[in-house]
Amino acid sequence: MFKWLHPLAKPETVYQLCGRLYPWLLTAALLLLLLGNIWGLAFTPPDYQQGDSYRIIHIHVPAAIMSMGAYSAMAIAAFVALVWQVKVAQWSVLAIAPIGAVYTAIALITGMAWGKPMWGTWWVWDARLTSELILLFLYLGVIALSGAFSDRQTGAKVASLLAVVGVINLPVIHFSVEWWNTLHQGASITKFAKPSIDPSMLWPLLISILAFKVLMLALICLRLRTAILVNEQHRPWVRAMAGDQ
Amino acid sequence: MVALATFLQRELRLLARQKADWLNPVLFFVIVLSLFPLGIGPEPNLLRIIAPGVIWIAALLSVLLAAERLFKDDYRNGVLEQLVATRQALWPFVFAKLISNWLSTGLPLVLLSPLVALLLNVDSASFLAMLLTLLLGTPLLSLLSVLGAALTVSADKGGILLALLILPLYIPLLIFASAAMEAAAMALPYYGQLAIMLAMLLVALALVPFAVNSALKINVS
Numbered sequence: 001m002f003k004w005l006h007p008l009a010k011p012e013t014v015y016q017l018c019g020r021l022y023p024w025l026l027t028a029a030l031l032l033l034l035l036g037n038i039w040g041l042a043f044t045p046p047d048y049q050q051g052d053s054y055r056i057i058h059i060h061v062p063a064a065i066m067s068m069g070a071y072s073a074m075a076i077a078a079f080v081a082l083v084w085q086v087k088v089a090q091w092s093v094l095a096i097a098p099i100g101a102v103y104t105a106i107a108l109i110t111g112m113a114w115g116k117p118m119w120g121t122w123w124v125w126d127a128r129l130t131s132e133l134i135l136l137f138l139y140l141g142v143i144a145l146s147g148a149f150s151d152r153q154t155g156a157k158v159a160s161l162l163a164v165v166g167v168i169n170l171p172v173i174h175f176s177v178e179w180w181n182t183l184h185q186g187a188s189i190t191k192f193a194k195p196s197i198d199p200s201m202l203w204p205l206l207i208s209i210l211a212f213k214v215l216m217l218a219l220i221c222l223r224l225r226t227a228i229l230v231n232e233q234h235r236p237w238v239r240a241m242a243g244d245q
Numbered sequence: 246m247v248a249l250a251t252f253l254q255r256e257l258r259l260l261a262r263q264k265a266d267w268l269n270p271v272l273f274f275v276i277v278l279s280l281f282p283l284g285i286g287p288e289p290n291l292l293r294i295i296a297p298g299v300i301w302i303a304a305l306l307s308v309l310l311a312a313e314r315l316f317k318d319d320y321r322n323g324v325l326e327q328l329v330a331t332r333q334a335l336w337p338f339v340f341a342k343l344i345s346n347w348l349s350t351g352l353p354l355v356l357l358s359p360l361v362a363l364l365l366n367v368d369s370a371s372f373l374a375m376l377l378t379l380l381l382g383t384p385l386l387s388l389l390s391v392l393g394a395a396l397t398v399s400a401d402k403g404g405i406l407l408a409l410l411i412l413p414l415y416i417p418l419l420i421f422a423s424a425a426m427e428a429a430a431m432a433l434p435y436y437g438q439l440a441i442m443l444a445m446l447l448v449a450l451a452l453v454p455f456a457v458n459s460a461l462k463i464n465v466s
Contacts, residue, residue, distance in 0.1 A: 082459070137413040144409055148400035157463045158396050162410060165392070165456055169414055172445065176417035180424060 009086045012237050015228045018221040025218035029211055036207030044201050056114045058205055062212035064107035067135060070100030070216060074142070075167035078160035088224075090156040091231060093163055094146050095223035099216055101139035108132055127178040134173050138166045152231070248333070252341030259318075260349050266314055267349035274307035274354060278361055289366040296365040297426035298419075300375060304354050305386065305415050311350045312390030313407055315342060316398040320465070325398070329465045335458050343391055343454075350390075351383030374429030378422040381442045388449045389414050395460035417445065 007013045040058035074096040081089035111129065112122045123129065146159035232238050260267055281299050282292055319325045328338055358379055362372045393411040400406055425438035 134413050134416060137409070141410045141413065144406055145396065145400070148397065148402055148406050150401060154399065154463060154466075158400075158460065161456060161460055161463065162396060165414075168452065169417075172417045173413070176420045176441075180420040 009084075009088060011088055011228045011232050011235075014088050015225055018225045018228075022218055022221040022225070025214055025221060029215035029218050032207055032211035032214060036204050036209075036211050040201070040204035040208060044204060053114060053117050054201075056110050058208045060107060060110040060114060061205060062209040063103045063110065064132065065209055066212045066216055067100055067104040067107050067132070069213065070096055070103055071135065071139070071163075071167070071170070073220075074100060075163050078163035081157070081160045082164060087231070088228070090160055091227040092220065092224050093142070093160050094156055095220055095227050097139055097142045097146070097159070097163075099219050099223070101136060101143065103212070103216070104132060104136040104139060108136065127174075127180070130177045131174050134177070135170075138170075142166070248337035249340055252338050253344055256341050256345035257348075260345060267311065267353070270307040270311040270350055271353045271357070273310055274303050275357065275360075277303040277306060278364060282364070292366045293368070293371075293430070296367050296371070297375070297423040297430070299365065300358075300361055300426075301378075301382075301419050301422050304379070304383070305412070305419065307354070308350050308383070308386045308390055309408055309411060311346070312394045312411065313404050315346060315391060315394035316461070317394075320398045325461065326465045329462055335461060336454055339391070339454050339457050339461075343387055346391060347384050347387040351379075351387055354383055355379045368430070370432060371426055371430045374426045374435055377439055378425050378442065381439060381446060382418055382422050385418055385442070385446045385449055386415070388446075388453045392453050392457055392460070395457040395464070398461065399464040418442065421445075 008017075037058055041055050044055070046052050046054075074093050077089045077092045077096065080086050081093060108129075111132075115124065116122050142159045142163050145162055146155040149155035149158065229238060278299065281295065285291065285295065316325060328335065355376065358372070358376055361367070362375065367375060389411055393407045393414075396410060397407050421438045421442050425435040425442070428435040428438065
């Protein structure tokens with residue numbers, strides 16, 4: 001496996017790989033997004049209880065799932081960066097962080113927009129809401145830390161360290177918030193009781209989740225390419241490429 | 246062990262000479278606490294209800310205030326760089342920082358807790374819980390602030406950044422500490438919350454020194 005992974009430590013290879021993958025991923029993401037969201041927003045039957053409001057799950061749920069997926073991807077990259085000192089992994093931490101932060105923000109905002117008609121309030125200090133908010137703070141911490149050093153390399157390393165520390169802390173935050181909430185108030189309106197979702201609603205949701213995932217991969221490719229170019233701008237291969245075009 | 250004692254002696258001597266470093270956070274703690282009754286109103290029952298949260302938020306903020314200067318001087322005058330350059334183990338230095346940080350910020354909060362209990366009209370059952378949570382929680386605060394200070398030691402704008410990094414990590418502690426005090430106020434058992442705080446403290450004690458070690462090395466290299 002290492003034989004197969006090893007070329008990926010070389011920035012030039014990753015740059016070209018990302019360049020080849022990006023158009024495919026972007027096309028697939030846009031097609032899936034159109035299919036999943038149009039199907040979900042326009043062609044599924046309305047919910048018997050929530051009416052049309054539930055349709056926001058086609059954006060909310062994929063963003064929420066991928067906000068956590070992005071964090072685990074970032075943490076794995078950070079771990080690789082710290083243990084094996086792989087520079088590409090370091091840069092991908094910084095490439096993933098803003099995408100994850102935006103996904104988290106989308107999940108929070110769409111959740112609030114759904115909560116207003118359903119719960120009658122924009123914000124409840126529910127366990128899930130609170131841990132998602134803290135996840136956003138962790139992303140912002142990684143982004144802010146990476147930009148706080150005059151040396152870009154140090155910033156990337158320290159941000160990787162924070163991402164790894166955050167992943168240890170993530171379950172602690174999750175469970176503490178869950179217990180805190182149940183200690184204080186009975187779960188009445190805040191429970192995401194999911195009556196086994198109807199297949200007609202499930203399929204567009206699954207397609208939307210896949211679309212958000214592929215979109216995230218495409219965006220990571222784009223950002224990673226830029227990061228590689230910025231960090232390797234004095235290397236011969238970048239100069240040769242810039243000279244060619 | 247000899248190295249630890251030497252470093253600890255040095256830290257304590259520095260603390261004895263720079264009294265403002267540890268007196269200001271303690272003063273800040275008392276002032277923040279006295280602002281709450283002024284802002285919310287001096288109704289004793291209301292104060293008793295909000296006391297658990299208020300005490301812990303004030304403690305978090307005052308510890309944060311002290312955290313910023315933890316490694317700054319050692320970084321500026323080159324001590325840190327020399328330490329890393331000697332390739333000796335960093336842990337005696339890290340533990341000396343931890344112990345001196347707790348002695349200068351955590352211990353004063355524990356000692357001040359009777360006064361705080363009087364100010365906020367806390368009854369004796371909750372006071373015991375408050376004392377226990379402060380005893381278990383302040384070492385954890387020290388661990389996390391040492392970690393935050395180590396991450397940001399060579400950053401240009403450390404201060405605000407430190408708050409952004411550390412406060413999310415403090416949240417579990419805040420939740421369990423105030424839950425324990427609230428349970429005590431309602432005469433319920435609160436050993437579960439204390440046990441979880443102790444568990445968090447032990448896990449942090451095992452893992453944080455490694456993270457601090459590599460953070461310091463990254464920052465000075």
